[in-house]
Amino acid sequence: MTRAAMLRTALVAVAAVAPIHVRRNEPPGPPARYGLGRPATAEEVRSWDVSVMPNGNGLPTGGGTAVQGAAIFRQTCARCHGPTGVEGPFDRLVGREPRQGFPFGRDASLVRTIGNYWPYSTTVYDYIHRAMPYDAPGSLKPNEIYSLVAFLLRRNEIIADTAVMNARTLPGVRMPARDRFVLDNRHGGREIR
Numbered sequence: 775m776t777r778a779a780m781l782r783t784a785l786v787a788v789a790a791v792a793p794i795h796v797r798r799n800e801p802p803g804p805p806a807r808y809g810l811g812r813p814a815t816a817e818e819v820r821s822w823d824v825s826v827m828p829n830g831n832g833l834p835t836g837g838g839t840a841v842q843g844a845a846i847f848r849q850t851c852a853r854c855h856g857p858t859g860v861e862g863p864f865d866r867l868v869g870r871e872p873r874q875g876f877p878f879g880r881d882a883s884l885v886r887t888i889g890n891y892w893p894y895s896t897t898v899y900d901y902i903h904r905a906m907p908y909d910a911p912g913s914l915k916p917n918e919i920y921s922l923v924a925f926l927l928r929r930n931e932i933i934a935d936t937a938v939m940n941a942r943t944l945p946g947v948r949m950p951a952r953d954r955f956v957l958d959n960r961h962g963g964r965e966i967r
């Protein structure tokens with residue numbers, strides 16, 4: 775067979791197969807509806823809308839003190855964080871050391887706690903509300919959470935024994951590590967190495 779004849783045969787073969795081939799690979803258009811799920815109800819959206827911002831936006835009404843929080847902590851938290859929030863077995867919640875400097879990047883043995891590392895007091899509320907107790911998140915009421923926040927801030931030597939934590943007072947509590955975090959105002963490019 776000449777080269778030209780071979781080429782002709784090959785083209786015919788391709789032409790014969792091509793239409794089927796093309797039709798099989800046509801992507802189906804997206805369906806108008808997938809038939810999955812349903813719109814969330816207003817009630818569900820409210821129950822998931824739990825974010826508390828550093829300025830206090832999102833904090834509910836209610837309140838509590840460290841004394842009230844101590845009892846709740848003993849019952850609900852101590853088995854995982856220790857009787858004073860220090861002993862564990864899980865994360866240590868109380869500790870101010872090192873009081874000077876901020877050497878966390880250099881010394882990996884330092885334990886980061888609410889007292890030495892968290893920049894915003896309102897995050898303590900947000901975090902406990904959404905995540906604790908670890909095995910029953912979402913089970914605590916606002917008064918209980920405010921009380922636990924007061925207890926943990928008291929244990930970390932940030933507020934007085936008698937201070938009432940609520941939507942008005944909590945955002946005003948200044949954390950020891952507040953100035954240790956700055957907004958990253960770099961824009962990319964050469965300055966980022």
Ligand code: HEC
Binds near residue numbers: 902
């Ligand atoms: C069943 C064990 C368990 C119980 C009960 C529990 N925790 Fe925790 N807690 C954990 C674990 C595990 C972590 C670490 C979670 C992670 O890093 O994702 C944690 C983390 C935390 C942190 C963040 C610590 C940090 O600096 O990152 C806080 C605050 C906290 N718990 C508070 C509480 C409070 C308040 C209660 C009681 C209402 C509670 N926990 C009950 C297991 C528990």
